[in-house]
Amino acid sequence: MGEVMPFLMVVLIVLIVTIGRTIRAKHAREARLSDGASSEDTLRLRHEVTRLNERIQVLERLATDPRKRLSDEIDALGGPDR
Template structure:
């Protein structure tokens, strides 16, 4: 094996190893310490964001219903006040 083939082999091994580590979620911080990217804090953040998206979808449904309904302005006022009370 000549030196050129050895360099290509080393680069290939390091590249494949880096790809595998990325797929497994292993990350390095700036000090070289390794840790998994999907820890408990990120899972809690994901749950919080899912709940926020669910809340926003509900609000969009209400807005669509309010806009498309043909009710009088008084019933619209009552609906808006009811929604404000639910948020508190």
């Protein structure tokens, strides 16, 4: 029994440290989630993503159109001053 005791103590220490780190990581993750974006921020970000997706669609359309049409669209983007 005297030979098993140091090994058992090491195993218990490792187990306690592992459980402690797991609990700490769980609390840290929960704190990050609770400090995360509010619903207002979420709506703002969704609106921004929608707007960026619309811009990407326009750029894709411009990139895949024939040269003449591309040139006309670019000129139209310049406004009436061009």
